[in-house]
Amino acid sequence: MEIETIDRIIDKHHCEASNLLQIMLEIQSSNNWLPKEALKRVSERLKVPMTRIQHIATFYKAFSLVPKGRHKVHICVGTACHVRGATRILDTVEEATGIKPGETDLDMKFSLETVNCLGCCALGPVMEVDGKVHGKMSPVKTAEALKTYE
């Protein structure tokens, strides 16, 4: 991530320490993860100690300190999805992508996470890819859906 981009994000938030979380969220969403250099720049310019940034970055699940893939796959393993066969959906995704929850594949195509409820239990089992919800999934439908992503 370029230093100009980071500076632009910081300036947009008036270079204020109270906007730290917003700045971090914006870096996360534009870059998909928080590189150490970016956080160092934020720390220097906002005069916020690195320890606090590190605490925040590890506290919220929205942040990632390792590179993430282009597509974020969330498999719901909440109670409703679980009884409707979420494990089989998860197995299918693991098989198709070759990664386990929390991991990213080598060509940075997919990042896989499990979530505990997406709030649409009637559609279970649910898979979410880049915010788009795929409901009432079967292993076959899951494999088909994953093929549409580049």
Add this chain to the structure above:
Amino acid sequence: MIEFEIDGKKVSASKDMTVLEVAQKEGIHIPTLCHHEKLEPFGGCRICIVEVESRGWTKLVVSCVYPAEKNIIVRTRSPKVDRIRKTIIELLMAHAPDSPQLLDLAAVYGAVPNRYEKDPSFCIHCGLCVRYCAEVAQKNALGFVDRGVHKEISFIPEIAAKECHACKECFPLCPTSYLQAVFVLTEALAFPDPAVKH
């Protein structure tokens, strides 16, 4: 000036004092783990819990963060307070079974060291090292990472390499010696001492 009562003794305090500070001033002992006079109150360990009676109601409060209040009656030892402290000590001992401070407290409150399944993470999250580094030393060389049961202390290697050898003021504060272990580990991984032969 605020006047109230601790363990039957009439005490007076100024406006921004906590119950713990007043008790310490009056020579009344309340056990603490995360309290340090140079640092801001933290309320992390909850061992300084006391009973406060105000307007006929009794409640349990953490004395290191509870401001002195007019006409309250504070009881630093009562069966309920002792029972809660005993459980807190037992829970902490699951993490740091050999901490001298915890062993002393366990003897006073009759805590059973093996009551809970051992989970030796050694850190009891008192935050003394983290807060001392931020507030007194002002180096910010270490901080907390992660949250809940996964929360741990972590050095920033770049800052630790520069600042820690000359300071190390946080070392004696740690109730479990876990801090020293983390420092040695960080040192070995990130900035090994060239004088040490391996």
